[in-house]
Amino acid sequence: MKNRNCIIRLSRYKTALYRLKALGFVKVFSDNLAEAIGVMPSQVRKDFSLFGISGKKRGGYHIDALIERLNEILGKDKVHTVIIVGCGHIGSALMKYRKFEDGGIKIAAGFDIDPAKHAQDADIPVFPIDRVKPFIKEHNVELAIIAVPDIAAQQVADMLISAGIKGILNFAPIRLRCPEGSIAHNINLELELENLIYFVNVLKKKRVNPDETENA
Amino acid sequence: MKNRNCIIRLSRYKTALYRLKALGFVKVFSDNLAEAIGVMPSQVRKDFSLFGISGKKRGGYHIDALIERLNEILGKDKVHTVIIVGCGHIGSALMKYRKFEDGGIKIAAGFDIDPAKHAQDADIPVFPIDRVKPFIKEHNVELAIIAVPDIAAQQVADMLISAGIKGILNFAPIRLRCPEGSIAHNINLELELENLIYFVNVLKKKRVNPDETENA
DNA sequence: TAGATTGTTAATCGATTAACAATC
DNA sequence: TAGATTGTTAATCGATTAACAATC
Numbered sequence A, B: 001m002k003n004r005n006c007i008i009r010l011s012r013y014k015t016a017l018y019r020l021k022a023l024g025f026v027k028v029f030s031d032n033l034a035e036a037i038g039v040m041p042s043q044v045r046k047d048f049s050l051f052g053i054s055g056k057k058r059g060g061y062h063i064d065a066l067i068e069r070l071n072e073i074l075g076k077d078k079v080h081t082v083i084i085v086g087c088g089h090i091g092s093a094l095m096k097y098r099k100f101e102d103g104g105i106k107i108a109a110g111f112d113i114d115p116a117k118h119a120q121d122a123d124i125p126v127f128p129i130d131r132v133k134p135f136i137k138e139h140n141v142e143l144a145i146i147a148v149p150d151i152a153a154q155q156v157a158d159m160l161i162s163a164g165i166k167g168i169l170n171f172a173p174i175r176l177r178c179p180e181g182s183i184a185h186n187i188n189l190e191l192e193l194e195n196l197i198y199f200v201n202v203l204k205k206k207r208v209n210p211d212e213t214e215n216a
Numbered sequence C, D: 001t002a003g004a005t006t007g008t009t010a011a012t013c014g015a016t017t018a019a020c021a022a023t024c
Helices: A004-022 A030-037 A041-050 A063-073 A089-095 A098-102 A129-139 A150-163 A189-208 B004-022 B030-037 B041-050 B063-073 B089-095 B098-102 B129-139 B150-163 B189-208
Strands: A080-085 A105-112 A126-128 A143-146 A167-170 A183-186 B080-085 B105-112 B126-128 B143-146 B167-170 B183-186
Touching: A004 A030, A004 A041, A004 A063, A004 B189, A030 A041, A080 A089, A080 A129, A089 A105, A089 B089, A098 A105, A098 B189, A105 A129, A126 A129, A129 A150, A143 A150, A143 B189, A150 A167, A167 B189, A183 B189, A189 B004, A189 B098, A189 B143, A189 B167, A189 B183, B004 B030, B004 B041, B004 B063, B030 B041, B080 B089, B080 B129, B089 B105, B098 B105, B105 B129, B126 B129, B129 B150, B143 B150, B150 B167
Parallel strands: A080 A105, A080 A143, A105 A126, A143 A167, A167 A183, B080 B105, B080 B143, B105 B126, B143 B167, B167 B183
Antiparallel strands: none
């Protein structure tokens, strides 16, 4: 169904389509897209049918139309404004992350508790944290990135949501709880690395003992 | 089975266990852990049985022993050395990321093509990129974080793997292909935000039309 | 003992894949 | 037309959940 994996695949199809387009292709078949992102052709057609995307039997899908439709589904047909709360190492790196801008995501401002981080006249200004609520309301911001220490994260999230934020991308190593009507996705960097370490170890054991193979 | 989700759950159990331990608890039941990370108690017991972790009927699991066992399974019973290739915004933020150090992950060095980034005497030194191969071999490094521009990422990955790297955590917005015996996990920041945007839009549609509800 | 909790087996659920009729 | 490709239905697969006997 229209679960997280499915939506992620839509993004990947889109990326692949931009590449094919740049290569001069005009239309594409489900096999091409399947191959490009590493799934079965029936998965591609299934995903598309879920969103009412149709091609032409024998003629495949028109790349331009498909990109446009995918962007529409993913909400990428308009620019989205995002604020970043917590301008430490991670937060300020994200403020300067180019792919956001290229992808129609506008980082409007940063907020931090530390006066040394404040920079009201910078390209992307950094304001004191107590300015975040009025800022959200004034600019109708719906998306926020949280990059504060873990102990502060839930409190910051609650505050942002009460001010009108609907979606949070959280880099603090804690799973945020959200009331209905808002949503948080968590990126836990240490967990990702820990996970990788596990699978590297599995790989190493396989080398030594190729019989006891288990799937990774 | 022992898939990615299962391993991620092990990490989450571990986090929850440290918290319970800090709160003074000594033993824990499958319900407590289930509650803590938001799964069913039978999921917890199933996960544990997959790794031969056993408790006492009626007595639950001993927290200290459980933490130790989980760390062992996850390979966290030893310190892991990691290098970072690409010391731009993201790369240098990760170099300073405290949670890695706290979690027994040692960032040994950074590497960058840009001489302006080099800092051979810094706390975590940054070397020219052509020093990476000898460095990997000399220090037996198996893990790398890639934070270079997307066009360079695959080439860098190939080079690292040929030098002995087994696991790559990739921040370039491209899916790395790896030969057998090595593995890459990809973190695509724009895709994460795009995904969040989609689910926020679903939420907003639900508000307007609560009937046509679909699962997020 | 009675009651609670594990460990495992069986049932359910949902997502992926295969198959194939429709049709260009 | 013959052959290729879609769109959808049915089959498969795997992961999660429920159930329950064992036992502390």
